[in-house]
Amino acid sequence: MKEYILKTMDDGHVITVRDVQMVLLEMLKMIDKISKDYDIPYYLVGGSALGAIRHKGFIPWDDDADIAMMREDYEKFLKILPVALPEGYMFQCFDTHQEYTVTIPAMKIRKKHTYVKEANTLLANKCQDGDGLFIDVFIIDYVSEHKAVDLIHRIGNDALMPLITLCENLHMNPLGLKKLFVNHAKRYGEKAKGSPLIGYDLTWTFYSPFKPIVYPKSMIYPTRYVPFEDTMLPVPNKAEEYLKIEIGETYMQYPAEKDQQPKHIIDIKL
Template sequence: MEEYILKTREDGTTITVRDLQLKLLEMLKDIDIVCRKHKVQYWLTGGSCLGAVRHKGFIPWDDDADIGMLYEDYLKLLEAVKDLDPKKYIVQSFETHKEYNVLIPAMKIRLKHTYCEEYNALLKNKCKDSDGIFIDVFIIDYVSENHVKDFVWRCRNGILMLLIAALENLHINPLPLKKRYVRNARKYGKQNQDSPMIGFDLTWCFNSFFHPVVYPKESVFPIQYVPFEDTMLPIPKRPKDLLDAEVSVNHMSYPPKKDQQPKHIKDIAF
């Protein structure tokens, strides 16, 4: 198996993608325990879901891990994570840290005594209590079947996203704008709670406004536990719908060799 090196230490030893994946796997197992205990329904998303389907574990070059859940389960998660070992984990979200960058996933569960820096400057961590290795938690919410209405709402938060990013980069915490940004997302989800379609909530505006990640709710539930490395983790009932929307309709085909590289981590230490 090819080794993907993330960092070479001063003593010549290396930190590889596989080293990171083993840490992330440990974290996913701990998160799964508290989610089961508190009946939080969640599933692997993005590359993590693709890894489960195509590799029965991590994609060999994948350097992060993502989970998603409906907003109602996210509210449960805010309580459930209190059962994580406080000596081991720090939980960061807008609910726990008012300086939290609302342009990134709704929550980051970080591993203490580790460090990582992401490439994208827009996604910088604003919380000072930890820059540790993390699991991203995305809120999945109801979306309108009316494409025009959906587009308008995404543009509305897209404009706020640009304003928030500009102020954050000037080291200003635009708390009123952040509250409005999150409030818009909650309002839009609530307006469409009878819709059969779900997708990333409006706090995640990085996907195209014209082609947002949307798929049928019925393709997710009931979730199924499938082999993932040496454990079992949850994915949607019909993962193809999610992966077609979030990755590619050709998701079972490997990308060109030049694209088989880690892309998220700029620096790392543990």
């Protein structure tokens, strides 16, 4: 297997993508145990789901891990984490950290005594209590079956995103805008409850509002466990159909070799 080096230390020791993946794997196992102990469904998304189906584990060059859960499950997760999270881990989200960047995934679960700096400055950590290696937690909401209704709501949050980012880059904390951004997403999900369609909640604005990533809830639930490295982790019930929407019809094909590179981490300490 090719070795993807993320950092070379002064003494010649290297930190590789595989080193990061092994830490992330332990974190995923920990989250999975909490999920089972407290009956909180979740599933792998994005590159993590693709890795599960195409590689039966991590994509060899992938340097992060992503999970998602329905909003009602996220709310329960948020309540139990302070007691359920083992020693050595912490979590950050807007509910607990007002400086949290609301335009990134809803929560980060971090491993203490590690450090990571992300390549994308829009995703930079603003919280002062930890920069550890993390797993992103996305909220999934119900979305309207009517494309015009969905578009109107998405455009509203898409307009707020650059304003919030600008303020944060000017070292301001636009609490009012952030609360509006988060609450609008939550209200839309509640209003659309009962719809057969679900998707990333409106705080995730990195997809075009004209081509949102949405899918039938029946495509996701009940989730199913598949092999992932040396364990079993949950993916959407119809993961293959889900990946066609999330990644594309050719999801089983490897990208060009020049694109087989880690892209999230620019500095790391394990």
